[in-house]
Amino acid sequence: MRFRIKYQEQIVGILSFFGIAVLIFVIFLLGSNKRWFNRDYHYTTVLNSGAGISKNMSVMHKGFKIGSIESFDLNRDDNVDVKFTIYDTYNNYVKEGSLVELQISPIGLGNQFIFYPGRGSTQLPENALVPLVNSAQAINLIEEGLADIPRSSDSITILITRLNTLLEGINNALAGDDTTSLGRSFLGVEDILQSLKASLLNIENLSAELASKESPFHTNLESSLSSLSGILTNLNKSSEYLPSDMPQITAMIVELRESLMSAEDLLQALLNNPLLKNGVPKRANTQSSAIYPRNTEF
Amino acid sequence: MMKHKTVFHFLLALLCALLCSLCSSAPKRAVEIRTMRFMAETQLDLSNKYAGRGNYKQALDMLEESRRIAIAVDDPELLVRTALAYGDILYYSDKTDEALVYWKDALQTAQEAHDRELSAVCSIYLDRYQLLSNPGNPAVADKVKHNTKENMAFLTEDTLNAANGWIVAALAEKELKNYGDAEAALKNAFSIHSKGNYLELAAYDCYLLASLYSKQGSYEAAIASLHNAIGFDRRAENSHGLGMDYLALGDIYKKTGNKNSSIEMYTRAAGIFKAARLEKELQQAQEKL
Numbered sequence: 001m002r003f004r005i006k007y008q009e010q011i012v013g014i015l016s017f018f019g020i021a022v023l024i025f026v027i028f029l030l031g032s033n034k035r036w037f038n039r040d041y042h043y044t045t046v047l048n049s050g051a052g053i054s055k056n057m058s059v060m061h062k063g064f065k066i067g068s069i070e071s072f073d074l075n076r077d078d079n080v081d082v083k084f085t086i087y088d089t090y091n092n093y094v095k096e097g098s099l100v101e102l103q104i105s106p107i108g109l110g111n112q113f114i115f116y117p118g119r120g121s122t123q124l125p126e127n128a129l130v131p132l133v134n135s136a137q138a139i140n141l142i143e144e145g146l147a148d149i150p151r152s153s154d155s156i157t158i159l160i161t162r163l164n165t166l167l168e169g170i171n172n173a174l175a176g177d178d179t180t181s182l183g184r185s186f187l188g189v190e191d192i193l194q195s196l197k198a199s200l201l202n203i204e205n206l207s208a209e210l211a212s213k214e215s216p217f218h219t220n221l222e223s224s225l226s227s228l229s230g231i232l233t234n235l236n237k238s239s240e241y242l243p244s245d246m247p248q249i250t251a252m253i254v255e256l257r258e259s260l261m262s263a264e265d266l267l268q269a270l271l272n273n274p275l276l277k278n279g280v281p282k283r284a285n286t287q288s289s290a291i292y293p294r295n296t297e298f
Numbered sequence: 299m300m301k302h303k304t305v306f307h308f309l310l311a312l313l314c315a316l317l318c319s320l321c322s323s324a325p326k327r328a329v330e331i332r333t334m335r336f337m338a339e340t341q342l343d344l345s346n347k348y349a350g351r352g353n354y355k356q357a358l359d360m361l362e363e364s365r366r367i368a369i370a371v372d373d374p375e376l377l378v379r380t381a382l383a384y385g386d387i388l389y390y391s392d393k394t395d396e397a398l399v400y401w402k403d404a405l406q407t408a409q410e411a412h413d414r415e416l417s418a419v420c421s422i423y424l425d426r427y428q429l430l431s432n433p434g435n436p437a438v439a440d441k442v443k444h445n446t447k448e449n450m451a452f453l454t455e456d457t458l459n460a461a462n463g464w465i466v467a468a469l470a471e472k473e474l475k476n477y478g479d480a481e482a483a484l485k486n487a488f489s490i491h492s493k494g495n496y497l498e499l500a501a502y503d504c505y506l507l508a509s510l511y512s513k514q515g516s517y518e519a520a521i522a523s524l525h526n527a528i529g530f531d532r533r534a535e536n537s538h539g540l541g542m543d544y545l546a547l548g549d550i551y552k553k554t555g556n557k558n559s560s561i562e563m564y565t566r567a568a569g570i571f572k573a574a575r576l577e578k579e580l581q582q583a584q585e586k587l
Contacts, residue, residue, distance in 0.1 A: 282495055284495050284496075284497050284533065284534060285494055285495045285496045285497075289346070289458040289459065289461070289462045289499070290382070290386060290423065290426070290462045290465075291346060291349045291350050291383070291386040291387065291390065292350065292465070292502055292506075293350070293352055293390055294502065294505055294538075294539065294542035294543075294546075295542075296505070296506060296509040296546075297509065298508070298509055298512040298513075298520070298546050298549040298550055298553070
């Protein structure tokens with residue numbers, strides 16, 4: 001007896017159909033991941049060098065992949081033409097004034113191809129040239145207000161850029177550039193050093209002259225010092241007596257004062273004597289009362 | 299007989315000599331020490347002298363020390379006099395409010411000390427302030443005139459205070475255009491100052507008299523009075539006063555139309571101020587030239 005499945009032709013047909021359907025589904029799934037069925041837009045840019053870029057390198061915008069590099073070649077001007085795509089979902093970012101930048105990490109942490117959307121309202125056509133940041137076209141676009149000055153999010157690059165700027169400034173200042181305050185300060189320091197040098201030279205000459213025993217200054221100084229020494233010796237001798245005689249001097253002063261007061265009283269008494277009073281010459285009186293400045297109108 | 303007469307005359311002469319030598323016109327007062335007060339008074343007088351010549355800064359320096367001593371010894375008269383002097387200097391330095399505080403403080407001190415003369419002096423100062431602050435106000439001038447005359451009744455001891463009273467009365471009469479009474483009051487003040495040998499104050503009286511005559515149109519009398527003032531200022535070596543007298547002479551000559559004499563007087567005043575290093579006054583004289 002032969003084993004036969006009923007409706008075997010129909011089952012084979014259905015399974016075949018199912019298999020084909022799965023195949024198609026898988027193809028579609030793979031295709032959608034690979035963007036086979038998406039409409040990507042193509043653009044170009046020009047770089048100075050192809051170092052750091054590679055095929056299928058992501059085009060990034062704020063940390064999101066919005067496209068990829070298709071190809072890059074040397075052109076007749078010895079620059080690198082780069083073709084890249086932008087996914088259809090992000091194509092509305094590609095406005096007039098858009099820029100691209102290739103960020104190469106100086107310490108080998110990976111490169112990035114970054115897209116900066118423009119501020120213009122016009123959509124760039126497909127295959128349009130998107131200028132590189134720092135190119136002449138990019139500077140024009142920034143001046144026109146169609147592009148923003150790109151700010152790097154890479155802190156190391158920022159640091160190195162600032163360091164470069166600082167070193168450039170210092171170099172210019174040291175070279176004598178007086179357009180910056182640092183340059184003017186260096187120039188000022190130079191002038192000060194020059195005049196200090198001249199002053200030191202004068203001081204050297206002066207001290208040489210002073211040190212010379214034949215100079216009149218030295219002679220005068222010697223004689224002044226010797227007389228001063230004599231004075232100090234005498235003062236020392238005199239002051240040896242003073243501490244012991246201070247109370248006596250004080251007493252003498254008090255006695256002198258009392259004598260003067262007695263003499264004054266005696267003179268006052270004589271002056272008040274009617275016989276003598278008229279013979280004493282009159283003096284002008286300096287006493288005064290209220291103040292009257294002489295600013296009266298005449 | 300002759301011998302007895304000689305002896306009698308000799309004894310008489312001796313007696314007279316003894317009597318005269320025992321006489322003294324010195325005022326009797328209680329025993330006290332006046333060293334510091336004397337110093338303070340000297341400084342106060344110097345301060346008033348500097349202030350009278352427009353040197354307020356130096357006047358204040360002297361006055362501060364005098365005031366310090368007055369407070370230290372708590373002498374009412376000194377406290378009053380230094381406060382009055384402070385008020386004067388502040389008033390002429392355009393610090394009227396502060397000046398008023400000092401004058402009122404002086405009056406209060408005098409009243410607390412129950413010194414009628416000092417209180418009268420302070421009242422005269424306050425009346426003078428009223429007069430100078432309200433020029434051209436006859437009501438104020440009249441009130442000041444009456445107050446001053448009332449207060450002068452109490453000024454019996456210090457003649458300088460009486461002279462000051464006469465000056466304030468004269469200024470009040472001048473405001474009221476009673477030139478005759480003003481002249482009489484000024485002459486009373488002049489009499490006190492000249493007899494007491496207060497040369498600078500006598501010069502000021504003559505200066506003020508000259509102003510009075512000038513206001514009345516009696517330019518000859520004004521010029522003569524100013525020459526008297528110059529005489530007193532020369533004797534006192536008061537350069538500031540001399541310069542101001544010559545400036546006033548220049549003003550009078552200018553009023554009489556005598557331009558040459560006017561310029562001569564102004565030039566002389568400028569010369570005196572320059573020699574005495576009185577910059578502000580020199581500028582004033584040069585502006586007139």
